[in-house]
Amino acid sequence: MSMTAILAKILLLGVVDSLGVWTAVGLVVAQRWGMLAGLVVGLLALNYAVLSKRAYPLRYLLPGLIPFCLMVVYPITVNMGVAFTNFGTGHRLTKEQVIDHFESRFYLPEDGERFTFQAFRDHEEDFIFLLVSKETGTTYLSAEGILEIVTLEDSRFVFDRGEIVQINGYYRLSRGELFRLLGQLQEIRLERNEEVIRLTSIREFRVYQQRYHYDREQGTLTDLKTGIIYTPIAGAFTSADGERLLPGFVVRIGFQNFLEIINNPHIARPFFRVFRWTFAFAALSVATTFVLGFSLAVLLNDPHLKMRHLYRTILIIPYAIPGFISILIWAGMLNVDFGIVNRILQDLFGTTIPWLHDPLWAKVAVVLVNLWLGFPYMMIICLGALQSIPSELYEAARIDGAGSWQRFRKVTFPLLLISIAPLLVGSFAFNFNNFNVIYLLTGGGPPIPGAMTPAGATDILISYTYNLAFGGVGAQYGFAAAISLIIFAIIATISAINFRFTRRLERISEGL
Amino acid sequence: MKKFIALLLGFTMLFGLTGAVWASTPGVLTIWADATRAPILAGLSEAFTAEFGIPVEVHEVGFGDIRDRLGIAGPAGEGPDIIIGAHDWIGQLIADGLLEPILFLEDIRDQFVPVAIEAFSSGGRIYGLPYLTEAVGLIYNRDLVLVPPATFTEFIAIASALTDPEKGQFGFLSNIPQPDPYHAFPFISAFGGYVFGLDEEGVLDPRDIGLDNEGAIIGGHLILELITSGLLPVGTDYGAMTGLFNDGMVGMILTGPWAVRDIKAAGINYGIAPLPTIGGQAMRPFVGVHGFMVSAFSANKILAMTFLEEFIATKDTMLALYEADPRNPAFIPALDVVAADPDVVAWAANAAVGTPMPSIPEMGAVWTAWADALLLIVTEEVSPEDALRDAVMRIRAVIGYE
Numbered sequence: 001m002s003m004t005a006i007l008a009k010i011l012l013l014g015v016v017d018s019l020g021v022w023t024a025v026g027l028v029v030a031q032r033w034g035m036l037a038g039l040v041v042g043l044l045a046l047n048y049a050v051l052s053k054r055a056y057p058l059r060y061l062l063p064g065l066i067p068f069c070l071m072v073v074y075p076i077t078v079n080m081g082v083a084f085t086n087f088g089t090g091h092r093l094t095k096e097q098v099i100d101h102f103e104s105r106f107y108l109p110e111d112g113e114r115f116t117f118q119a120f121r122d123h124e125e126d127f128i129f130l131l132v133s134k135e136t137g138t139t140y141l142s143a144e145g146i147l148e149i150v151t152l153e154d155s156r157f158v159f160d161r162g163e164i165v166q167i168n169g170y171y172r173l174s175r176g177e178l179f180r181l182l183g184q185l186q187e188i189r190l191e192r193n194e195e196v197i198r199l200t201s202i203r204e205f206r207v208y209q210q211r212y213h214y215d216r217e218q219g220t221l222t223d224l225k226t227g228i229i230y231t232p233i234a235g236a237f238t239s240a241d242g243e244r245l246l247p248g249f250v251v252r253i254g255f256q257n258f259l260e261i262i263n264n265p266h267i268a269r270p271f272f273r274v275f276r277w278t279f280a281f282a283a284l285s286v287a288t289t290f291v292l293g294f295s296l297a298v299l300l301n302d303p304h305l306k307m308r309h310l311y312r313t314i315l316i317i318p319y320a321i322p323g324f325i326s327i328l329i330w331a332g333m334l335n336v337d338f339g340i341v342n343r344i345l346q347d348l349f350g351t352t353i354p355w356l357h358d359p360l361w362a363k364v365a366v367v368l369v370n371l372w373l374g375f376p377y378m379m380i381i382c383l384g385a386l387q388s389i390p391s392e393l394y395e396a397a398r399i400d401g402a403g404s405w406q407r408f409r410k411v412t413f414p415l416l417l418i419s420i421a422p423l424l425v426g427s428f429a430f431n432f433n434n435f436n437v438i439y440l441l442t443g444g445g446p447p448i449p450g451a452m453t454p455a456g457a458t459d460i461l462i463s464y465t466y467n468l469a470f471g472g473v474g475a476q477y478g479f480a481a482a483i484s485l486i487i488f489a490i491i492a493t494i495s496a497i498n499f500r501f502t503r504r505l506e507r508i509s510e511g512l
Numbered sequence: 513m514k515k516f517i518a519l520l521l522g523f524t525m526l527f528g529l530t531g532a533v534w535a536s537t538p539g540v541l542t543i544w545a546d547a548t549r550a551p552i553l554a555g556l557s558e559a560f561t562a563e564f565g566i567p568v569e570v571h572e573v574g575f576g577d578i579r580d581r582l583g584i585a586g587p588a589g590e591g592p593d594i595i596i597g598a599h600d601w602i603g604q605l606i607a608d609g610l611l612e613p614i615l616f617l618e619d620i621r622d623q624f625v626p627v628a629i630e631a632f633s634s635g636g637r638i639y640g641l642p643y644l645t646e647a648v649g650l651i652y653n654r655d656l657v658l659v660p661p662a663t664f665t666e667f668i669a670i671a672s673a674l675t676d677p678e679k680g681q682f683g684f685l686s687n688i689p690q691p692d693p694y695h696a697f698p699f700i701s702a703f704g705g706y707v708f709g710l711d712e713e714g715v716l717d718p719r720d721i722g723l724d725n726e727g728a729i730i731g732g733h734l735i736l737e738l739i740t741s742g743l744l745p746v747g748t749d750y751g752a753m754t755g756l757f758n759d760g761m762v763g764m765i766l767t768g769p770w771a772v773r774d775i776k777a778a779g780i781n782y783g784i785a786p787l788p789t790i791g792g793q794a795m796r797p798f799v800g801v802h803g804f805m806v807s808a809f810s811a812n813k814i815l816a817m818t819f820l821e822e823f824i825a826t827k828d829t830m831l832a833l834y835e836a837d838p839r840n841p842a843f844i845p846a847l848d849v850v851a852a853d854p855d856v857v858a859w860a861a862n863a864a865v866g867t868p869m870p871s872i873p874e875m876g877a878v879w880t881a882w883a884d885a886l887l888l889i890v891t892e893e894v895s896p897e898d899a900l901r902d903a904v905m906r907i908r909a910v911i912g913y914e
Contacts, residue, residue: 089604090607090608090873092587092609092610093587093609097587097609108615175564176563179564179565179566180539180564182812182814183538183811185814186813200616200814200817201615201616201814201817201818202818246606247607247608266909335747335749335752336745336746337745337746338745338749354891357887445887446888446891446893447884447885449893449894449898449899451906452902452905452909453909454906454910456884471876471879471880472876472877472910473874473876473911473912474604474873475580475604
């Protein structure tokens, strides 16, 4: 390695390391221990990979592993954590934040006094305030945070053109200065006979009364206005007669989210119907895209076909257009009254199809649109796989007297399946969670008459999860995380079974 | 080369963890606004910075993302001081402890359109400085409809006379069958249907749902009749409605001010009218209000309030916001200035009879169940009675008041 390369290496590593240490300090201050551990491990691994000769292969793996941890392992871990909490609307903050929230709540007494003010500052950044009550006209001066009544004849006041510009060596703040100091001034609390007076705006001070008091020993919150005592129950301060104060806070609730899925009949009942359709949709999507993609690949692979490259390019176009756009265009084309598909059907056959309004036709539409979106992928991978089959095998087959159908059945198809099968499993898993095509095309609809749950005829598990989590009261993240863990388990099981099946295929190929 | 990429990746990872924090910082005002309003505010704030020496950072965040991102960034100490959003967010934001009440508005509430203050109020406090109101009305093509209908009978007569599917011409289109309950609400409200009733304290009561009362069911039948009589094609969605109207093929559409820019661009000779009355009753649309809200996790609460009081709640700023995005100002001194515009008057008339879209978090359950019911009605799968009753049962089941 040249000298410059080594220098560059050390320099870059140094920069990364110093940035890492800087970040680590920030994380220690923020008390984000999990992230800190991740950073330290990542940084050490990076140094080891770059500096050690033995770790040479790591240099190739780390660029993949680090994003993998950041974008796959970390979100899944967070998701698993959230699934066991009540995180969601009304339960977003930590308990400490909620206590802060309530302790900073105040109420303005009915006859609470309001004051206009002038602020003065000395050279030591200390403030005093001159307050004039809007109600009584009484003038007050703050000293050490306590208000005392003064008159304008007070000897400490220095006037200039009828205005007080200086008090005891404190100079009056201009409006611009006030603006810039609002951040400091908003923390100031003045007192007058047990009353708290604080800044409400750049124009006035007001009498405040604290609304809630948190008792750290008892762990209870008292409403100072009504005297009601609230105890923390299931993530919210709750009164004796069951009134729950919002905002609540995040607490671990064990398996409650999972039990809700099983025990709530409105959620459990459609679950199996939705599961069946999800399975059917994923299987149909894989089957239809594979059959069409494979057929086209065989056609395009035929050397007798003219202008193959042109056809191939055209057929890849659906894959090149962002799915979002094509799905929305399809939704427009399948419109019952204004869509081009029904207009053509009307002109040719004098009839139309209620594409997105009928449960069965909506399912057909979803599968058809997904076929449009998915076949180019299958075509591309099949084309690749076909070209990798050695031509000697075909020659040998021909010499053995195999016809073209036999060659296809006994050579092409089995060999193709070996390389394609894992991708089919992947495609199944992908379509199992293919939220976009359902959400954008049918929105899960059409709805099922009399259904007590937001589960339409074409909803798949992931869109059903979305409806449950975000189509109810606000957003129920904990609940959504619990269902997505269940979906993860289902897909993992199906994929495991599929891969076992694929491995059997490979064993067959070894005997070929 | 690989090593270099590895280092580069590590580099970006570290930056990702620490950099680009659009956080509330003492002494600097941070505002989150969507793509339409961020540039306007950035321009306006320059004057504020010049006068008071306080930097204002306006960050563009997608309108649909502002609420959710505030919920994540705010408690983590990385949120803004001020957001611009819709009034129907406040239910969820207050439940999550993310909003600070804005006190000075209580003193100047009479300078705002009443419905706008009502929309941003909760539990006796005001949580947003309203700046625009919007509600649906009847937009008509003056070349096809000479005098807009005042009553529903006239409306049906005009719609029937103009409808000729052979020519591709329609008297009236609306995206109600899409299904869009927001646009369907005037039909439901005309006879006394409502979403949530008010309790004794004047607060929306999720136990009192009026979507399946007698009035709502009559409204459901009215929508069904528009479909069965052949006036309104069941496939009408927003794209078809505005597209055909902008081609000059539609007499009247029921939609809001957001459609006007494209209509103007298409060169249609349009007019805006109040929704017709039915049996002497007004069709009351939902009113949406947009405004400025202050984060409970702001490090500059008083500064943020002062910025709103001294700089935003002024005629000049409100007019500048209106110029950039002409939807009716909620601030009366600004509304008075633009009141010569007949469009403004018509939109104001519709908003005046309207009712603020409910902002409590339970609305999530309402939208989904109500949309399903609407689609079942317009596709003639279920009668309006059964569809709306099922929807209300479902809403009760979802929000837990069975």
